Amino acid sequence: MLGAFRSALATPDLRKKILFTLGIIVVYRLGATLPAPGVSFKNVKECAEQIDQQGIYSLINLFSGGALLNLSIFALGIMPYITASIIVQLLTVVIPRFEQLKKEGQAGQGKLTQYTRYLTIALAILQSTGIVALAVRGQLFQNCTQPVVPNDTIFTLVTLVVTMTAGTSVIMWLGEIITEKGIGNGMSLLIFTGIAARIPAEGKNILSKGGLTFFLVCVAGLVIIASVIYVEQAQRRIPVQYAKRMIGRRMYGGTSTYLPLKVNQAGVIPVIFASSLLYLPDLISRLTTSTDAGATPGWWQTFVATHLVSQSSPVHIALYFLLIVFFTYFYVGITFNPDERADEMKKFGGFIPGIRPGRPTAEYLRFVLGRITLPGSLYLGIVAILPNLFLELTGQGQNQNFPFGGTAVLIMVGVGLDTVKQIESQLMQRNYEGFLR
Amino acid sequence: MARLKQRMRRFAQRPGSADLTPYRTLLTAVNTHEERIGALTDSELTEAAKELRERSTFGKDELVEVCALAREAADRALGLRPFDVQILGALGLLEGHVVEMATGEGKTLSGAIAAAGFALRGDQVHVASVNDYLAQRDAEWMGPLYKLLGVSVGWLNQSSKPDERRAAYEAEVTYAAVSEIGFDVLRDRLATDEADRIVPEPRVVLVDEADSVLVDEARVPLVLAGSTANEAADPVIADLVRRLRLDLHYEVDDEERNVYLTGAGSEAVERALGGIDLYSDEHVQTTLSKVNVALHAHVLLHRDIDYIVRDGKVHLINDTRGRIARLQRWPDGLQAAVEAKESVAATDSGEVLDSITVQALLNRYPTVCGMTGTAVAVAEQLRTFYNLEVLVIPSNQECIREDEAPRLYTTLELKEAALVKEIASVHETGRPILVGTLDVAESERLSTKLRAAGLEPVVLNAKNDAEEATIIADAGSFERITVSTQMAGRGTDIRLGGHDGEDHDRIVELGGLYVVGSGRHTSSRLDDQLRGRAGRQGDPGGSVFFGSLQDELVTQFAPDHDSPVEVDDDGLITDAGTLHTVEHAQRVAEGVHLEIHRNTWRYNKLVEHQRELLMSHRDKVLTSDAAWEELSTRSPERAAELKEAVSDEEVLVSAARLITLYHLDQRWSEHLTFLTDLREGIHLRALARQNPLDEFHREAIPAFNRIVPDSWEAAEETLAEAKVGEDGVELVKAGVKRPNTTWTYLVHDNPFSSGLEETFKGLVKMVKRR
Numbered sequence A: 001m002l003g004a005f006r007s008a009l010a011t012p013d014l015r016k017k018i019l020f021t022l023g024i025i026v027v028y029r030l031g032a033t034l035p036a037p038g039v040s041f042k043n044v045k046e047c048a049e050q051i052d053q054q055g056i057y058s059l060i061n062l063f064s065g066g067a068l069l070n071l072s073i074f075a076l077g078i079m080p081y082i083t084a085s086i087i088v089q090l091l092t093v094v095i096p097r098f099e100q101l102k103k104e105g106q107a108g109q110g111k112l113t114q115y116t117r118y119l120t121i122a123l124a125i126l127q128s129t130g131i132v133a134l135a136v137r138g139q140l141f142q143n144c145t146q147p148v149v150p151n152d153t154i155f156t157l158v159t160l161v162v163t164m165t166a167g168t169s170v171i172m173w174l175g176e177i178i179t180e181k182g183i184g185n186g187m188s189l190l191i192f193t194g195i196a197a198r199i200p201a202e203g204k205n206i207l208s209k210g211g212l213t214f215f216l217v218c219v220a221g222l223v224i225i226a227s228v229i230y231v232e233q234a235q236r237r238i239p240v241q242y243a244k245r246m247i248g249r250r251m252y253g254g255t256s257t258y259l260p261l262k263v264n265q266a267g268v269i270p271v272i273f274a275s276s277l278l279y280l281p282d283l284i285s286r287l288t289t290s291t292d293a294g295a296t297p298g299w300w301q302t303f304v305a306t307h308l309v310s311q312s313s314p315v316h317i318a319l320y321f322l323l324i325v326f327f328t329y330f331y332v333g334i335t336f337n338p339d340e341r342a343d344e345m346k347k348f349g350g351f352i353p354g355i356r357p358g359r360p361t362a363e364y365l366r367f368v369l370g371r372i373t374l375p376g377s378l379y380l381g382i383v384a385i386l387p388n389l390f391l392e393l394t395g396q397g398q399n400q401n402f403p404f405g406g407t408a409v410l411i412m413v414g415v416g417l418d419t420v421k422q423i424e425s426q427l428m429q430r431n432y433e434g435f436l437r
Numbered sequence B: 001m002a003r004l005k006q007r008m009r010r011f012a013q014r015p016g017s018a019d020l021t022p023y024r025t026l027l028t029a030v031n032t033h034e035e036r037i038g039a040l041t042d043s044e045l046t047e048a049a050k051e052l053r054e055r056s057t058f059g060k061d062e063l064v065e066v067c068a069l070a071r072e073a074a075d076r077a078l079g080l081r082p083f084d085v086q087i088l089g090a091l092g093l094l095e096g097h098v099v100e101m102a103t104g105e106g107k108t109l110s111g112a113i114a115a116a117g118f119a120l121r122g123d124q125v126h127v128a129s130v131n132d133y134l135a136q137r138d139a140e141w142m143g144p145l146y147k148l149l150g151v152s153v154g155w156l157n158q159s160s161k162p163d164e165r166r167a168a169y170e171a172e173v174t175y176a177a178v179s180e181i182g183f184d185v186l187r188d189r190l191a192t193d194e195a196d197r198i199v200p201e202p203r204v205v206l207v208d209e210a211d212s213v214l215v216d217e218a219r220v221p222l223v224l225a226g227s228t229a230n231e232a233a234d235p236v237i238a239d240l241v242r243r244l245r246l247d248l249h250y251e252v253d254d255e256e257r258n259v260y261l262t263g264a265g266s267e268a269v270e271r272a273l274g275g276i277d278l279y280s281d282e283h284v285q286t287t288l289s290k291v292n293v294a295l296h297a298h299v300l301l302h303r304d305i306d307y308i309v310r311d312g313k314v315h316l317i318n319d320t321r322g323r324i325a326r327l328q329r330w331p332d333g334l335q336a337a338v339e340a341k342e343s344v345a346a347t348d349s350g351e352v353l354d355s356i357t358v359q360a361l362l363n364r365y366p367t368v369c370g371m372t373g374t375a376v377a378v379a380e381q382l383r384t385f386y387n388l389e390v391l392v393i394p395s396n397q398e399c400i401r402e403d404e405a406p407r408l409y410t411t412l413e414l415k416e417a418a419l420v421k422e423i424a425s426v427h428e429t430g431r432p433i434l435v436g437t438l439d440v441a442e443s444e445r446l447s448t449k450l451r452a453a454g455l456e457p458v459v460l461n462a463k464n465d466a467e468e469a470t471i472i473a474d475a476g477s478f479e480r481i482t483v484s485t486q487m488a489g490r491g492t493d494i495r496l497g498g499h500d501g502e503d504h505d506r507i508v509e510l511g512g513l514y515v516v517g518s519g520r521h522t523s524s525r526l527d528d529q530l531r532g533r534a535g536r537q538g539d540p541g542g543s544v545f546f547g548s549l550q551d552e553l554v555t556q557f558a559p560d561h562d563s564p565v566e567v568d569d570d571g572l573i574t575d576a577g578t579l580h581t582v583e584h585a586q587r588v589a590e591g592v593h594l595e596i597h598r599n600t601w602r603y604n605k606l607v608e609h610q611r612e613l614l615m616s617h618r619d620k621v622l623t624s625d626a627a628w629e630e631l632s633t634r635s636p637e638r639a640a641e642l643k644e645a646v647s648d649e650e651v652l653v654s655a656a657r658l659i660t661l662y663h664l665d666q667r668w669s670e671h672l673t674f675l676t677d678l679r680e681g682i683h684l685r686a687l688a689r690q691n692p693l694d695e696f697h698r699e700a701i702p703a704f705n706r707i708v709p710d711s712w713e714a715a716e717e718t719l720a721e722a723k724v725g726e727d728g729v730e731l732v733k734a735g736v737k738r739p740n741t742t743w744t745y746l747v748h749d750n751p752f753s754s755g756l757e758e759t760f761k762g763l764v765k766m767v768k769r770r
Helices: A003-008 A012-033 A041-050 A058-062 A079-094 A096-103 A106-136 A154-181 A185-196 A199-207 A209-232 A269-288 A299-309 A312-337 A338-347 A359-394 A406-430 B002-013 B021-032 B036-038 B044-053 B060-078 B086-092 B107-121 B132-150 B162-170 B178-191 B211-220 B235-242 B263-272 B281-299 B334-341 B358-363 B376-386 B412-427 B440-452 B463-475 B506-510 B524-531 B552-557 B574-621 B626-636 B636-645 B649-688 B692-705 B707-721 B757-770
Strands: A235-239 A259-260 B096-100 B124-130 B154-155 B173-177 B204-208 B220-226 B248-250 B259-263 B307-309 B314-320 B323-325 B348-355 B367-372 B388-393 B405-410 B431-436 B458-460 B481-485 B513-517 B541-548 B740-747
Touching: A003 A012, A003 A058, A003 A406, A012 A154, A012 A185, A012 A406, A012 B463, A058 B440, A079 A096, A079 A106, A079 A154, A096 A106, A096 B574, A106 B574, A154 A185, A154 A406, A185 A299, A185 A359, A185 A406, A185 B388, A199 A209, A199 B740, A209 A359, A209 A406, A235 A359, A259 B541, A269 A312, A299 B124, A338 A359, A359 A406, B002 B259, B021 B036, B021 B060, B044 B060, B044 B132, B060 B086, B060 B107, B060 B132, B086 B096, B086 B107, B086 B367, B086 B626, B096 B440, B107 B124, B107 B132, B107 B173, B107 B204, B107 B367, B124 B132, B124 B178, B124 B235, B132 B173, B162 B173, B173 B178, B178 B220, B178 B348, B178 B358, B204 B211, B211 B334, B211 B358, B211 B367, B211 B376, B211 B574, B235 B281, B235 B334, B235 B626, B259 B263, B259 B281, B281 B334, B307 B513, B314 B334, B323 B405, B323 B506, B323 B707, B348 B358, B348 B367, B348 B649, B358 B376, B358 B574, B376 B388, B376 B524, B376 B574, B405 B574, B412 B431, B412 B513, B412 B541, B412 B740, B440 B458, B440 B481, B458 B463, B463 B481, B481 B707, B524 B574, B541 B552, B552 B574, B574 B626, B574 B649, B574 B692, B574 B707, B626 B636, B626 B707, B636 B649, B636 B707, B649 B692, B649 B707
Parallel strands: B096 B367, B096 B388, B124 B173, B124 B204, B154 B173, B204 B367, B405 B541, B431 B481, B431 B513, B458 B481, B513 B541
Antiparallel strands: A235 A259, B220 B348, B220 B740, B248 B259, B307 B314, B314 B323
């Protein structure tokens, strides 16, 4: 793989693309550390050190590469854009006008992208207002008494909101130009950058706990990454043949035509769903807890506090694991419909050798899918709860955002693999010269 | 300031179009030379043109001089003095743009001036015409102009012999249909002798009707196929398929692009064929493929729409032009299946030898320019795919054609009734009417209805181009009703009052030519082309389009439209929502076509690159002794043996070359088949969130890398086995034989929906179920 990178750098236009992408990433990181106007950098820093990051915002913070808790100009990260594109995608199946646009091909798609951008801005305004309000009221960092925005006149607050919103639009643009002129998918790369950026800090954290621990964590991390890569690449290939055309001679048989089913067909989505769902009881209990100091918390609030919030509690771990398994099946169930797939194959004259098209094909696909989803879901569950087990073993107050932990590793490996693959395929297209002897 | 404003407007509204201002400056310069050049004698004019050839640079001054000379030459040789706008057009072409000039503005002359300019600059020019007839007509019509400027000109058509082709290509300006140039290029690539190649190094191509060639035609790769002795389609299966019933035995998808057997259908087929298992290994590649192909031929290809049967042969109809595509055949056994369906004699089936897309063909030329009546609508595509800019030339006289609002009816029946009524009422005044139809069958149906109403329409159907041109030239005469498909007679002016324009004034009083579209096309640009037949050169004219909710455009691209709210007694729909449906369907169709074009382009890019590499290797083998050298180092004993048997080493060298070329071409043809196969199922890779295009590359590249080594090995074997006599190596017995007949194929494409879309569709379905 290093060889591939070396030859990628030796190819002029590919090198240009890679350097361009790196340049954009640098810009993005700079923005993520640049405090927004009106924010007291010193106070924010002190506060950030005090809190444990298990709060509601940890997922957003993960995606924004810590920019949120820096209250930087890129505080919102690309979450608004992701949310907006999901909403617009959903709307295409609900609103006839959107559906029409989608069908109109590129021109319509352009319109949809435009709507997505507007929606991103709207969401960004909403979110930044929320965050600024929280920050000013001192709720962003609970237990922290320092004022993060010392001068909270309306003008400063509006400036903050405008800055953060503008920051989000800039990120959106950065992501798009990476996709267009650089290499890889811009949005995913920016998320990747955000997560990867935390590794040094976390590493330092662990190092301070002793050299041996650091060494063990590093080894474990490498093992986890290697096995995640291994499983992510795994797929079951069901051969498919097409019998629509008459071709005199078929030299290569049907070996290159197959229907690939990944072991981890669902990707990282079940993990995200499960962890969001687990935060829900915590959120509800916080909202319902009376602010009176003397009031005794209800039984279920105690339960939530002891068993769900604490990530090292066996109940939490078991629940988390089960939810992930469930969501994996759920996700695969809705995204891969064996009946539709069989139907589509039938329409285009394709079939699985030895199996009749239509119902029998759908049944066969369902059977294979069922078998492959089980190990896939168990794998996802294990990867996701690994850091929690670590906590149990080392007893440290770490959290889900631990760089070698579930979501983070899955995302990083996924994006990394995609990007490397893209570089590789571009390389293949260019490196023909020298083949003709 | 005004310039900035124009620029802003261009930026905002017309992506990809160029600024006209610099050309206006040049035009002024051209006009200043008028007097000086007008004073020259004919021979002095030719001399002046000749002098231009000797200039070392070809800058603005020379550009101006060429146009000034050509203007005068056109006046003297053709009796046509080019208008300012025509000179503007020529300047735009010389700068390598696609110029948009309205119908009847004299594109042919602009093109000829530009072609002469390129020739005087020292570049050979290929003028790519729409069809053979126009290639010949334009070359002959513009001949005197070229002669006066001292530029040689040639043309070729489908029936040109190799010698004539060679002569035509040797001229400085060559007129030919795009497909002819493409096939010559393909044939050249299969030449086994250096001297057999006829197409010169590509320099400049000037594309007539640029939008239809560069955009509509670009979707269809030109495929060269050689005849093989493949088994013909089984009449038993054709017969069997004829007995199957829709929805019971087979189903057709909404887009009418695919047909497939149902469970009951495959059982019926299995019973009829004696209880076989269609899906067993034995029958999959043979019987099942045959049944599927026969079903496709039977259900999806309609006689008189997709093809016609004439003289006991099946002729394809080109769907964008509505005319016979003489050299085209369906690929992969479909042709044979259609022949079995119509019970005509089976012709040879073919194997693909090589293919090229129009896009790749034109991108070979360092300079591409073109002219058309409707370019702005495709400006974006021209820029992405060809790196071309559009230059909009204003019309000489303002167009005063009156375009009426389109009329939409509920059913086909009502639409055609209204159409006939409208035609009859306009006809009473004597005003000439041109009825544009979407396909040949519709032309036939409409003309029958018109005759039943007591009218006498002249019908133009996929006959020969020359005849059509004379008919269409008279379409503007008194009381004339012409029914024609969209492309028929394109490139020929419709003058008011007949081809000589004698009745001009009377027709003008009646309101000029009235164009009636019997249905909307799959793109608004094609609608505009039809409209453009009326109102040329400031003449009056009118146009109206009819449509119905049962038109193919609507049923195919907007099948789930709302039912109309406001309908009057004749079935005319007046509510805005439903009227919008047609425009929506048109945009969907445009999107689909663009997607197909883009896909063809993406997947072909790699194939083109591979072809280039292979061709350079092939060239080396063809033009040097490389084959003999390589083979004799590979098996020195055999080489020594051969040298003893044959005294003349030249014989061995050429035999080695032929053998190597044969195996190379064979491998390439196989590689293309492999790529087609690969392409068919590659979309499935998206299921594992892999990019199908990348995966395509991943498979195609190693396969390509094996071609050259494999061909050497095979050549070595052939050489080892070949019998050698004193007078050479017996190649045919060693299996080295080449196909002697060639055809072209039509290739279609299936874009698939993305994974994310599937996800949300699934979600919605789940929600709806509860």
